[in-house]
Amino acid sequence: MRTWDSEQVGMEGDRQLVGTGKAAAAVGVNPATLWRWERDGHVAAETRTVGGQLRWNIDDLRRQIEAITDTPPTTGPNDVPAGGSEVVGGWDVTHGVGLTALIVAAARAEEAKRPDALAVDRFAAGFVQAAEPAMALAAVDGPVWSAFVGMMAVRTRALDTLILDATTAGIDQIVVPAAGLDARAYRLPWPSGVTVYEIDQPGVLAFKQRVLSDSGAVPHSRYQPVACDLRHDWPSALHTVGFTSTAPTAWLVEGLLPYLSPEVEADLFARITELSAPGSRIGIETLDLVAADEWMHTTAARGFEAATGCVLAEIWDTRRRAAATDVLREHGWQTRSRELGELGAELGRAPTGPAADMARLAAIVDAQRS
Structure with a gap:
């Protein structure tokens, strides 16, 4: 070759x-x-x-x-990472989708150093350090990396605000499908009585819990991990640990959709709707698939790859599918979508240069079920 x-x-x-x-x-x-x-x-x-x-x-x-005389083997049951996407390989914090979770943690750790940080995740650096020496993301730098850090800061702040607003309105069940290395159960000021359910593969939850336990972290809510891949019967697993679909729920779907096939994404939204009582709310990060296809072949994308070692073109699924807002509306949700660039400008972080190009790729959808 x-x-x-x-x-x-x-x-x-x-x-x-x-x-x-x-x-x-x-x-x-x-x-x-x-x-x-x-x-x-x-x-x-x-x-x-x-x-x-x-x-x-x-x-x-x-x-x-x-x-090929024999059909190439399809992805086996042990090859699917959290989220049910068909990205190959079991979960490994320094490869594939696991690496993307680590990269986001590194970005949050970098943001936390700023005196004007939009979000402070004091546990993020611990995840990065726990993955070393295999991965030294703490050393990444450059304009594209800085742009990514800013984009993740805006995304994190927007979804933090959305989910806390939901609890202020009285919702006390929070569900995070494919939670990855998110530590909201430990870092956000949850009201009394809130339960945070994190769904992910056993390997993800075990790695995260080990790092958090070693740091002496204590959750600020009732924390309930749910060790289940989204390809499997995760609604039953969720009910088994105390979740009830008769009460409103706030869902957080962050950094997940780009790794899902159109079929798995449609199934995810259908199942969430089935489990959501009236008054439920969902925060979703969506990706402009057309723009993503174009961006992955730009100088900025090559800079991101050089900084992180992650080739998004190999793990994102950009096959076209109905927009998340359209699907949710068909399921009876009221939706509002805003680009990350718009949200960043409101927070005093209007994106410029590589950050502006990245911000155009993603949006935050806020949906409520009446």
Whole structure:
């Protein structure tokens, strides 16, 4: 396989080379499935950029798939990380989706150093340190990384505010699907009587609990971990530990949707609706999939990859699906969506440069069920 500079990749003669997301869509598979087939030697990309992103010739890829006598193995039950996406590999804090959780923790740790921090997560640095020496994210730097830190600060502040507003209105059940390394149960000033349910794979919860216990952290709410993958019967697991669907619930879906297939995302919203009594509320981070496809092939995306070691093109699923706001409205929710850039400007952090490009990718949806 040849390795070219990213700027040179795009055309070879009359053959169009495309990224993994577009190639996967053209042949009807999940981008992560295509990545795994390439990793396991079932198919071969045309080339790989200096930054490590695969580039495909679609006609050649179709021929390779047709030439396979046995259907390439699909993702097995142990290969799916928290959130039910089809990203390959079990949960590992320094790889794949696990690495993205660690990167967000590193960004929150960096934000906490600011005297004007929008959100202070005093546990975030501990997660980063616990992953070393395998990963030294504390040392990352540069304009793209700074932009990402700012974006995560705005996202964190917006969702913190939304979820605390829900408790002020009387909601005392908080559910965080695919919670990752989020530590809201420990760092937010919850009213008395609130229970925070965190759903995630056992490995995620065990890593997080070990780090928090070592630091002497104590939750500010009743904290109930739910060790269950979102592909499985997580509603039953949630009910088993005390959740009730007859009372309003506040849901927090943060940093999850980009890793889900359209089918899994639709199922997630359907199940949340089934479990949500009138008066429930949900905060969601959504991604503009068209803009994300374009952004992943920019200089800023290559800078993010260089700073963090994470190739988002290999783990985001940008196959088109109905907008989250449309789906929720069909399920009876009233929705409001605001771009991160708009929210940042309100908080005195109007994004500029690489931050402005990143902020255009994401929005925060606030929905309530009447």
